[in-house]
Amino acid sequence: MPKKTIRTIPQNRAPMPVQDPAERVENFAEVALGFGLEDALIECARCLDCPAPACVDGCPVGIDIPAFIMKIIDKDYHGAYEILSEANLLPAICGRVCPQEDQCEGVCPVGDTLEPVAIGRLERWVGDEAIEKGWSNVPYVEPNGFKIGIIGSGPAGMACAADMAKAGCDVTIYEALHEPGGVLRYGIPEFRLPNDVVDAEIANILKLGVKIECNTLVGRLFTIEQMRNEMGFDAVFIGTGAGYPKFMGIPGESLNGVLSANELLTRCNLMNAGKFPNYDTPLDLGRRVSVIGSGNTAMDAMRVSLRLGAEKVYCVYRRTRDESPARLEELHHAEEEGIEFHWLTAPVEILDDGEGNVRAMRCLRMELGEPDDSGRRRPIPIEGSEYEFETDMVVYAIGTNANPILGQTSNIKLNKWGYIETDENLASSLAGVFAGGDIVTGAATVILAMGAGRKAARSMKAYLGIRDTAAVYLSERSGSEGTLFGIPAAERNFARIRLA
Amino acid sequence: MARKSGKPKAKTEEQPESPEPGHEARGTPGFEIVAREDFSDVTFLLEVRHPAMAKAARPGQFVIVITHEHGERIPLTIADFDRDRGTVTLVIQAVGKTTKEMQQICRVGTALHGVVGPMGLPSHIGDAKKVICVGGGLGVAPVYPQARAFKEGGAYVIGVVGFRNKDLVFWEDKFRACCDELIICSDDGSVGIKGLVTKGIEAAIDKHPDIDEVVAIGPPVMMKACAEATRPHDIKTMVSLNPIMVDGTGMCGGCRVKVGGKVMFACVDGPDFDGHDVDFDDLMNRLRRFVSEEKRAMEKWQENCKRLNQEPYTPDTVAERGGSGSAAAGTGRPS
Numbered sequence: 001m002p003k004k005t006i007r008t009i010p011q012n013r014a015p016m017p018v019q020d021p022a023e024r025v026e027n028f029a030e031v032a033l034g035f036g037l038e039d040a041l042i043e044c045a046r047c048l049d050c051p052a053p054a055c056v057d058g059c060p061v062g063i064d065i066p067a068f069i070m071k072i073i074d075k076d077y078h079g080a081y082e083i084l085s086e087a088n089l090l091p092a093i094c095g096r097v098c099p100q101e102d103q104c105e106g107v108c109p110v111g112d113t114l115e116p117v118a119i120g121r122l123e124r125w126v127g128d129e130a131i132e133k134g135w136s137n138v139p140y141v142e143p144n145g146f147k148i149g150i151i152g153s154g155p156a157g158m159a160c161a162a163d164m165a166k167a168g169c170d171v172t173i174y175e176a177l178h179e180p181g182g183v184l185r186y187g188i189p190e191f192r193l194p195n196d197v198v199d200a201e202i203a204n205i206l207k208l209g210v211k212i213e214c215n216t217l218v219g220r221l222f223t224i225e226q227m228r229n230e231m232g233f234d235a236v237f238i239g240t241g242a243g244y245p246k247f248m249g250i251p252g253e254s255l256n257g258v259l260s261a262n263e264l265l266t267r268c269n270l271m272n273a274g275k276f277p278n279y280d281t282p283l284d285l286g287r288r289v290s291v292i293g294s295g296n297t298a299m300d301a302m303r304v305s306l307r308l309g310a311e312k313v314y315c316v317y318r319r320t321r322d323e324s325p326a327r328l329e330e331l332h333h334a335e336e337e338g339i340e341f342h343w344l345t346a347p348v349e350i351l352d353d354g355e356g357n358v359r360a361m362r363c364l365r366m367e368l369g370e371p372d373d374s375g376r377r378r379p380i381p382i383e384g385s386e387y388e389f390e391t392d393m394v395v396y397a398i399g400t401n402a403n404p405i406l407g408q409t410s411n412i413k414l415n416k417w418g419y420i421e422t423d424e425n426l427a428s429s430l431a432g433v434f435a436g437g438d439i440v441t442g443a444a445t446v447i448l449a450m451g452a453g454r455k456a457a458r459s460m461k462a463y464l465g466i467r468d469t470a471a472v473y474l475s476e477r478s479g480s481e482g483t484l485f486g487i488p489a490a491e492r493n494f495a496r497i498r499l500a
Numbered sequence: 501m502a503r504k505s506g507k508p509k510a511k512t513e514e515q516p517e518s519p520e521p522g523h524e525a526r527g528t529p530g531f532e533i534v535a536r537e538d539f540s541d542v543t544f545l546l547e548v549r550h551p552a553m554a555k556a557a558r559p560g561q562f563v564i565v566i567t568h569e570h571g572e573r574i575p576l577t578i579a580d581f582d583r584d585r586g587t588v589t590l591v592i593q594a595v596g597k598t599t600k601e602m603q604q605i606c607r608v609g610t611a612l613h614g615v616v617g618p619m620g621l622p623s624h625i626g627d628a629k630k631v632i633c634v635g636g637g638l639g640v641a642p643v644y645p646q647a648r649a650f651k652e653g654g655a656y657v658i659g660v661v662g663f664r665n666k667d668l669v670f671w672e673d674k675f676r677a678c679c680d681e682l683i684i685c686s687d688d689g690s691v692g693i694k695g696l697v698t699k700g701i702e703a704a705i706d707k708h709p710d711i712d713e714v715v716a717i718g719p720p721v722m723m724k725a726c727a728e729a730t731r732p733h734d735i736k737t738m739v740s741l742n743p744i745m746v747d748g749t750g751m752c753g754g755c756r757v758k759v760g761g762k763v764m765f766a767c768v769d770g771p772d773f774d775g776h777d778v779d780f781d782d783l784m785n786r787l788r789r790f791v792s793e794e795k796r797a798m799e800k801w802q803e804n805c806k807r808l809n810q811e812p813y814t815p816d817t818v819a820e821r822g823g824s825g826s827a828a829a830g831t832g833r834p835s
Contacts, residue, residue: 176749178566178573178614186751215616217749221556245753247763254758254782256789263752271572271746277800280572280598281746282793356785396753403750404768408621 095124154182
C-alpha cells in the first residue's frame with residue numbers, strides 16, 4: 001500500500017449524523033447519532049499513521065490511537081476494542097464527552113492543513129460496537145489478597161478500581177448516591193450520554209469482580225481511618241469529585257427559582273424529575289430560564305431546560321464565545337437548538353416578584369480588557385450599562401468548591417481551598433490513602449479524572465509492592481514484535497528485577 | 501467516637517465487625533423495616549435494620565430515605581438508634597405524598613429502596629450543666645437523642661414537648677427516663693399546660709435562672725418562636741433545620757440557608773445552627789418552593805389509590821402492628 005500523505009487522504013471529515021435541532025429539543029434521545037461503519041472507515045482512512053504519533057501523548061490515558069485505527073482499517077474491530085480498552089476502560093463514554101479538540105485531535109498533524117482526524121467519534125464507534133456485541137476485556141486475574149477501597153463511583157473511582165482489579169486486588173467501590181456512576185449518572189444528561197451506555201460500562205467493571213456498594217456515605221457511615229484500621233483495606237482511593245456548588249453572593253440568591261446546575265441536573269438525570277409526577281421528584285422549571293456560566297455544565301443545564309419545556313433559555317456569561325470553556329460541539333449544538341447567548345454580561349442582582357420567587361435579573365454589560373493570569377482577556381464592567389430582563393429561573397453553573405465531608409471527618413491534609421493535598425504520585429498525607437480527580441484538582445473533565453484514577457492505581461501498586469506492568473494482563477498482541485507469552489522483551493527483564 | 505456511656509459497653513462498641521452497608525448496586529434488596537408503631541393518624545415510627553448506621557449515628561444527624569425506585573430522596577432526622585439491635589428509628593409525619601405513601605406501604609418485613617446516612621454534623625453536646633430540650637410536633641422525636649446525650653453527659657435536662665392534644669402524645673416514658681423535669685404543652689390544654697412550647701420554655705427559665713443552653717427542634721415557625729423567647733435571656737439556642745434537599749451530601753445546594761448573614765448548606769454545615777443567627781423567614785419561603793408540585797403529586801396519588809381500590813390510610817389498615825409495635829415502644833437502650 002502506498003504511503004498515505006496529506007494529499008491522498010480524504011480531505012473532509014466523515015459527517016456525524018445528528019438529530020435535527022427542531023426535533024431533538026422535544027426529546028431526550030441522543031443528539032449525535034454516531035458513525036456507521038462506512039463513516040468510520042472514511043475517517044480511519046484520514047489517519048496518517050504517524051511514526052511518532054502526537055495524539056498518543058495528547059491523550060490523558062495514553063491510548064495507542066493509530067494502532068486502534070489501523071485495526072479498524074484491517075476490519076479487526078474486536079482487536080481495535082482490545083487496544084482501546086487496555087488504556088481506556090470507558091471508550092463509549094470518553095468518545096462522547098472528552099474535549100478532544102484540546103487533546104488528541106488538537107495535536108493531530110492532519111489538523112495543520114485540514115480538519116483533524118475525528119478520533120473521538122472513532123473511539124465512540126468502537127465503544128458502541130463493543131456494547132452492541134457484548135465484548136468486554138476481562139483478563140485472567142490471579143487474586144493477590146490485597147483489599148482496596150474506592151470512595152466514589154465516578155470516572156476516577158471506576159478507572160482506579162478497574163486497574164486494581166486487573167492487578168488481582170479485591171476492590172470495593174462506595175457510592176453515596178443510590179445509583180453508581182457519579183457525574184456520569186447525575187451530571188451528564190441522557191441526550192449526551194445515554195444511561196444505557198453508562199450501565200454497560202459499569203457492567204464491565206463488575207465483570208472484573210469489582211463490588212459496588214451504593215447508599216454509603218464514607219466519612220459519615222465510617223471514616224477513611226476506619227477503612228484502613230478496622231475494615232482491613234490495604235489501600236484507599238478517594239475520588240469523590242468536587243461538587244459543592246458555587247454561588248456568586250449577589251442579592252436575591254435565596255429566592256425560589258434560583259438553583260445550582262448540579263441540583264437541576266441531579267433532579268432531572270438521577271431522579272427523573274422530567275417524568276414527574278410518575279416519579280416523585282419535582283422540578284420547579286421556569287418559563288424563561290437563565291443559566292449563568294458557559295462551561296459544559298452550563299450547556300447541559302440549558303439544553304435540559306429546553307427539553308423539559310422552557311420557552312426561552314438564556315446563557316449569561318461575562319466573557320465572549322471565544323473564552324467559553326465548553327466543548328465546541330456542545331456550544332454548537334446549544335446554538336443550533338436556539339439557546340439565546342448573552343455574552344459580556346454579568347448578573348448583579350436577582351429580583352423578587354413579591355412572593356419570594358424570581359421575577360427578573362439585573363445585569364451589567366462588560367468589555368474585554370487586558371489578559372489575566374489565565375491568559376484570557378479580563379472582563380471589565382461598562383459603567384452605567386445596567387439593565388433588567390425578565391426571567392423566572394436562574395441556574396448557577398459557575399463551578400464548584402471542594403466537598404467538605406472527608407475533611408470534616410478525617411485528619412487528611414487539605415490545601416487552602418479545601419481540596420485534598422497529594423504529592424506528584426497522588427499519595428495523600430495518610431499512609432495508603434490516595435486521591436485523584438476533581439477532589440484534588442478542582443472541577444475538570446471525565447478523562448482527566450480517569451487519568452488520575454489510573455495514575456493513583458499505579459502509585460497504589462507501588463505502595464503495596466504489586467509488580468506494576470501491563471504485561472501481567474496484556475493479552476498477546478498478534479504481530480507485535482518480540483513478545484513471548486504476551487510479555488514484551490523489555491518487560492521480561494523488568495519483571496525479573498522487580499520480583500527478586 | 502463512642503457515646504458517653506455510663507456503663508461499659510466497650511465489648512459491643514469496639515468489636516471490629518466490619519460495617520455492613522448491606523446491599524449491592526443493582527437489584528437491591530433494600531433496607532428492612534423491623535418494627536413500626538403508629539402514634540396517631542399522621543405520626544408513625546419505623547425501625548430500620550442498618551447495623552453500620554446504628555453504630556455510626558450520633559444525635560442530631562439525619563438520613564435520606566428513598567421509598568421505592570420511583571421515589572424521591574427525603575431527609576428524615578434520626579429519632580433513635582440502637583447499636584445492640586443494629587437499627588435506626590425514624591419518626592415520620594404523613595403530610596405530603598411521599599410520607600403518606602410511606603404510611604400506607606411501609607410495613608414490618610418490607611424494605612425501603614434506599615437509606616443513606618448518617619448525614620450532617622452531629623450535635624455538639626458540650627459541657628452545659630443545665631439544658632432545656634424542646635420538641636414540637638414532629639420535633640419531639642429528634643430532640644430525644646440529644647436530651648439523652650445531655651443526660652449521659654451529666655447535665656440537668658428539662659424536657660419541653662408540645663402536642664396539639666392529649667391523643668397525639670408519644671414517647672412520654674422515654675422522655676421521663678432521661679429528663680430531670682418534663683413539661684408537656686398542648687394547644688387545647690388536654691394534657692400538661694395549655695399553650696405553645698414557648699410557654700413551657702418561659703416557665704422553665706423562670707424556675708431556673710441558670711440555663712446554659714436550649715435545643716429546639718420542630719417546625720420552623722416554632723423554632724423561630726423559641727429563638728425569640730430565649731433571645732432576651734441571652735441563652736444559647738440551637739435549632740435543627742429541615743430545608744428541601746436532594747442528595748444530602750453537599751452536592752446540590754438546595755438546602756442552603758442564611759445563618760448570620762452567611763450562606764450555609766444545612767446538609768454538610770448543619771443541620772444544627774445557632775437559632776439566634778438563622779434567617780427563619782428565608783427558610784420558610786424556601787420551604788414553599790414546591791407547593792404546587794406537592795399538590796399535584798398528592799392529587800395524582802390519591803387518584804391512583806382510588807383506581808387501585810386501595811383504602812386511604814387509617815391506622816386500622818395496618819394489621820400487623822401488634823407485637824412489633826410494642827417491641828418498638830420498648831426499644832432497649834444500649835446503656
